[in-house]
Amino acid sequence: MKTIGYKIVLGLFLATGVSSCALDEWNPSTVDVETAYKYKDGYESLINYCYDGMYYFYGKIDGIGAMEMGTDLWINVANSESGFTLYNSDMNPDLGTLRVFWRGMYATVNYCNTAIYYADQVEGYESEEAKNAKVAEAYFLRGWANWHLVEQFGGVSLTTLPLTETGAVNNPVRSSEQDFYDLIISDLKFATENLPTKSDGERGRVTKKAAYAMLAKAYLQRTRLGDVQENARLALETAEELIDNQSEYGIALYQSDAEKSGFAKLWDGTNNKNNTEFLFLEAIDAIDGRNPENWNRGRTRQYYLMDTRTTGAPWGTQESETWTGRSNSRSFKPTKYLLTEVFEPVADPADTRFKESFFMEHYNSKWEDVTISQAMVNQYGKNPNLVGHVIKNTAAGDETLVRGGLSTWRMGVTNMVDDNDDGWLDGLSILTPNWVMSAADKRDLPFWIVDPSDQFQVDGKWVQPGSNAMATYTREIYPSLKKFSSWEYILDRQQWLGDVPIIRLGEVYLIAAEAALLANGDANKARGYVNEIRKRAAVTSRQTEMEVAVGDVTLDFILAERGRELAGEQTRWYDLKRMGKLTDTYLQATNPDILFFDESKHTVRPIPQSFLDAIANPQEFGQNPNY
Structure with missing residues (x-):
């Protein structure tokens, strides 16, 4: 089955007036805009490019931060995107990923406006119905982009004419959120009727x-x-x-x-x-x-991955193991609320969504067995009888992938056996359950166990370095999102x-x-x-x-159910906003690591300063309140 992706790449050349060898008979760089979009080939290249925006927001940090973070489900490990996760001073008009979001969504709106504006002039369709089916794609994508703009930024500039007609808009005006929704719903209804x-x-x-x-x-x-x-x-x-x-x-x-x-x-x-x-x-x-x-x-998976590169390495985890992903980012990790309240914290729940949404078991992928040493026993509080125990290598490589002919490897391919009959596979190196395991199991089982009692303080915050002897290590080891990591589509440690x-x-x-x-x-x-x-x-x-x-x-039950079903799928910030949960009281109860949430401003984002600097009426247009 063909994918639209390659046509978007082609559309980039056509929509920007660069000739393409793929369509020798169609070279819009030699004609004006009205002529370029008058004919079916040129017009459909424009429609294809209306899709481009989504490729920079799904699977990329620019969408994850804005759509999923700053909620009850996630907090940050490093400083990456702390403006979104913590609502600290990094959430400001100069935030780079916010600027990408603003520009990307408005670029989508402009491409769609262009397609909608020139639709009446297009020739070459066998019927009005066929043409409407094509322009309906632009209506849909304009509705999608405007939905994100109004939810992220509030009542900003609502545009329906392309820049080819208006030129640079130097004095933009704001529209109400209701005006945005009137257009969004009108656009989407057109799409339901004509797609x-x-x-x-x-x-x-x-x-x-x-x-x-x-x-x-x-x-x-x-x-x-x-x-x-x-x-x-x-x-x-x-x-x-x-x-x-x-x-x-x-x-x-x-x-x-x-x-x-x-x-x-x-x-x-x-x-x-x-x-x-x-x-x-x-x-x-x-x-x-x-x-x-x-x-x-x-690249979604790399942002949610625990530290397999350094902290987990003594037990056999490996950053170069491509199934889980590359652990250089370590940006986002689950909250205690997500692990122990949204998901049921028991060893064998009927609900499979936790184990199907997260990597909980990490296996030795070092290409060689790992032997538990006395130093490991001492540092990790393990039973001295485990000295000399072998954690079997489970990696298998030279699995040539179709994508680019790369050779790569992953954990969990070989030696997936339980020869010592302890109920666990012999290659298991690290276990991150969402339930609390007994002190005896943590001491006696031949792998490192890090559970919520190790990861969180009594107040529900993530442990801080120095709060106990192992906190520096246990704060880096946690369940890692795996929804976007199916082995069949791994390219390398980063790309999926x-x-x-x-x-x-x-x-x-x-x-x-x-x-x-x-x-x-x-x-x-x-x-x-x-x-x-x-x-x-x-x-x-x-x-x-x-x-x-x-x-x-109840509505609260449905919100929790959405967390179980949709965690990591870039819906949560919108869910909390819709359901009145973007409040300091709620966030303190579910994500106490968020210290700076301000209800007077943080239910929308700041307008990027680059936009305000570029217009003639920045004072009239105005920054969003309290930024």
Whole structure:
């Protein structure tokens, strides 16, 4: 199946007026803009380039910081993106990743405005319906980009004309958040009415399923601005269009069997490029690397990885082991709330979502066995009887990948046995459970165990160096997000070439559940949708354990359920904002490491100073309050 990625790369050349050998008959560098977009080939190159923006926000730090951090689920290890994670002084108008976000979203809006503006002049389509199906992609992506702009920055500049018509806008004016949502919803409704029901074979091109999902998301988010019941009713109605007509749209939740949960199947690499739950996605070309920035994709996993390079190395972890990723960033780690309250902190839960979302078991990948020494026993408080115990090498290499012909290796390929009958594989080097293990197990088992009692202080904050003898080490060892690490699409320690879901069907069920409660208090309907998601998170023999009663299904329960389902998928900051949880009280209760949250300003981001410096009316346009 083709991916849209390579067409975006081609669109970059065409939309910017650079000739391309791939289309010898079409060279827009020799014609004016009106002529370039008058014909189908040139116009469709412009549509392709409308997709470019998402490639810089999913799988990249610029989107992760803004969309997922500063919430109840994550905190930072190093200083990376501390403005987003801590709301400290680094959250200011000069923050570089914020500037990238602003410019990228407005670039998307401008490309879409251009496509929408010139749509009436385009020739070469066999029918008005065919042309509308194409321009509907621009309407969808403009709605998507404006949604991010208004949620991140509030009522900023709402533009509908391309710069080719207006020239540089030196005196921009602000629009209200309601005005933004009026346009967002109008755009997405046009997309639902005109996009095709199914793709023409190009993976990543938006269809009706994406439009309905984004429209439901927009209606639900708009409830924070008022008219709650009506917006929730519309969100529910829109979500149910997808839920009730799955075969029509070619979508389905993965179902559990006796061996594997549906949630595990969702993230299985063999399902990545043709996933029945992905409604709107960033499509990555894993064969030829024809993507924006070519092979430089999918770096999400490296930002969430524990320290396999130094702290874990005595036990056999290895930064060069490519499955987990490169540990040089170590930017984000889970909160105690995520590990022990959102997820159930027990050894054998019915819910598989923790073990399918995180690397919890790290195996020796050093290409040689690791022998436990007396020094290790002394430092880590292990049983002296373990001196001389061998942790078996589990790495296997020279596995030539299709992508670029690279040779690489990963843990967990060989020696995955339990010859000593202790209940654990003999190559296990580090275990990071989300439950507290007994002192005896931590002493006697032949691997390093770091659990929440080692990682967190009694106040719920992460341990600080010097707070105890091992704190310097245990603060660097934690469960690492693995949703974007399926082996089939590893390129090297950093790049992962799987498709990235932006909205998926599981979220639509949770949108419907939340909307049902807000629209008319229908807890029974909400329970039905929640239980569908929960049951598919367990193998079939344990699905009844996952069902919840009507009285359990509250808005707070749904927020926690969204954490279990969507952790790391760049939705959480928006969830907290919508549900009124971007407050100092809530964040102190769930993420006490956040010390600087200020409700008078931090529910939106600062306007980038580079923008204010470039316009003629910075005082009139104004910085967002209290920045």
